[in-house]
Amino acid sequence: MLGDQSSELSESNGENESPTLRLCANGACMKTTEVEAKLDEGNIQDAESSLREGLSLNSEEARALLGRLEYQRGNVEGALRVFEGIDLQASIHRLQVSAPFPEKPSTKKKVPREPPQQSASQHAASLVLEAIYLKAKSLQKLGRTTEAAQECKSVLDSVEKIFQQGIPDAQVDTRLQETVSHAVELLPALWKESGDYQEAISAYRRALLSQWNLDNDSCARVQKDFAVFLLHSGVEASPPSLGSQVEGSYVPRNNLEEAILLLMILLKKFNQGKGKWDPSVIEHLTFGLSLCSQTSVLAKQLEEVMPGVFSRVERWNCLALCYSASGQTSAAVNLLRKSLHKHERPDDLVALLLASKLCSEEPSLAGEGAGYAQRAVNNAQGMDEHLKGVGFRMLGLCLGKQAKVPTSDFERSRLQSESLKALDGAIAFEHNNPDLIFELGVQYAEQRNLKAASRYAKEFIDATGGSVLKGWRFLALVLSAQQRFSEAEVVTDAALDETAKWDQGPLLRLKAKLKISQSNPTEAVETYRYLLALVQAQRKSFGPLRTLSQMEEDKVNEFEVWHGLAYLYSSLSHWNDVEVCLKKAGELKQYSASMLHTEGRMWEGRKEFKPALAAFLDGLLLDESSVPCKVAVGALLSERGKEHQPTLPVARSLLSDALRIDPTNRKAWYYLGLVHKYDGRIADATDCFQAASMLEESDPIESFSTIL
Secondary structure (H helix, E strand, O other), X not given: OOOOOOOEEEEEOOOOOOOEEEEEEOOEEEEHHXXXXXXXXXXXXXXXXXXXXHHOOOHHHHHHHHHHHHHHOOOXXXXXXXXXXXXXXXXXXXXXXXXXXXXXXXXXXXXXXXXXXXXXXXXXXXXXXXXXXXXXXXXXXXXXXXXXXHHHHHHHHHHHHHOOOOOOOOOOOHHHHHHHHHHXXXXXXXXXXXXXXXXXXXXXXXXXHOOOOOOXXXXXXXXXXXXXXXXXXXXXXXXXXXXXXXXXXXXXXXXXXXXXXXXXXXXXXXXXXXXXXXXXXXXXXXXXXXXXXXXXXXXXHHHHOOOOOOOHHHHHHHHHHHHHHOOOHHHHHHHHHHHOOOOOOXXXXXXHHHHHHHHOOOHHHHHHHHHHHXXXXXXXXXXXXXXXXXXXXXXXXXXXXXXXXXXXXXXXXXXXXXXXXXXXXXXXXXXXXXXXXXXXXXXXXXXXXXXXXXXXXXXXXXXXXXXXXXXXXXXXXXXHHOOOHHHHHHHHHHHHHOOOHHHOHHHHHHHHHHHHHOOOHHHHHHHHHHHHHHHHHHHHHHOOOOOHHHHHOOOXXXXXXXXXXXXXXXXXXXXXXXXXXXXXXXXXXXXXXXXHHXXXXXXXXXXXXXXXXXXXXXXXXXXXOOHHHHHHHHHHHHHHOOOOOOHHXXXXXXXXXXXXXXXXXXXXXXXXXXXXXXXXXHHXXXXXXXXXXXXXXXXXXXOHHHXX
């Protein structure tokens, strides 16, 4: 056995001599040249005998030193021949019998000095186990990865036999710990190279669950490599074994959950200062959480990263992206305002485009978004010039949204014109962008330029190969606005043939409305019955206990089906059926302005005006911008204005406000004309009736804004 000193390669350097490598063990040393000469001649037995006699080593220890020497000389095949003579199991058995290894200390207050016999045993174990590890590395370099993995696994199996209670935190030889750490990291890599991915997964889990006494950096590398493998390998990992699961602990259900859990643990360690920051960890976590639409969780992780890791502007931009993806537009815009402040990075092109995109979704922010988009267009120079088209597109969308809340008709007309001009400018840069073609078509449709809208709708369908549902819906709506209902139905049927069953909800509702427009209410009712059958099938697919998120993700919205059927029955004056459908819809969504509007229509049809007015006003209390409710209240008050003149100013105000929000609402123009007529303003009434008549000729069966 070895004495108190481990076997090492050392250098001696005389004053006029070149450096000479020496082998030292048990207080004795010998020059490597003596051993190398015998190895070069192929006399492994003689070289082994020299070491055994010169350094007082046994056969396995001598071969371990010889093999390491050959490996360090770059002679991989020679090293492998030497390592083949080591009987690992016999060595481990001899080590266990000669000096049992200590168990983990129960307290850290007093660490006893290790006995010489234990020290000698650890040095011997270190030497033999390192030899087997180097044997695995040699096999790997020779392309024999499966054999290499088996040898590397035998190193860890032997360590578990020696340290049955796990490797203690103290009293462990440094070289032995290094060998174990290297073997733990190498084993899963070898299984991956050999193509045995389930074994690789088992090796990763063994590395993380067993007591190897790994340092923080080694543990972090294993965790990261395992997470990356789970995310990107395409191999479905089996669940962890029951033996490794702690009662009450969270058990990942799939690769994605396990990878995210590992990365979040790793990020927490970095934040606690238990490891060196690795930027790729947050990149992989971003990918994993984005896949499962958990960007709000990612935002929380970014917020917990210690200051100084990211610049504050970079952190704000990343957080804004996370919040925008999770639907928290206001929070995202506030962060981007800070990022784009004149004292930060006011010309950051990506931040400007993101800010304008978010502002384009809210009419109240559209003016601010137009400013960001214009700055983006101005800054898209040089290498970033290809983004100028995106800037023009965002500018067009913001101006189009801003046109919905102007202070005057002139201002609305100006904004609409500038919106189209900006989108036309974007087309010059991105003439093959389907989304841009679609948005330009919708802008033309909302301004009732149906010929141009039809052209862009067809271009969008051609560009996407008819694979995008909203293109077919848009074309059908344009055809309905042109009063070409039969052609719109043909387009809808063609879209239904190309659409999966669960995605047919919007198309079927459109088809039902087309049937009503063609005076086929019976067929419209049948279409809604088919929709209800889809709802039932969808419900069964989730089972009786459905979560709120599952209900929100339904492809066929049950509330919309019942509400649509109620509206259909109201147009047929089937008030009892309307009441039944509204009750079903109310069970799914208790508060809805659109549902209250339909309820008001029901009371109005039954000649009960007070409940009708109450329902419409309740709808306005829920949604003060509800155009149908404003028009309905204005209509009721205008009818009463024949006898009670004081109600006419209120009706005029409500109808004017409805037209401010939706200037293409023909019913609002019609009832405003009635108000002017009853008030004696014949010229104004004539203009309103004329506008209503013109809009009726180009009125789609659904608002164009419903497809955005």
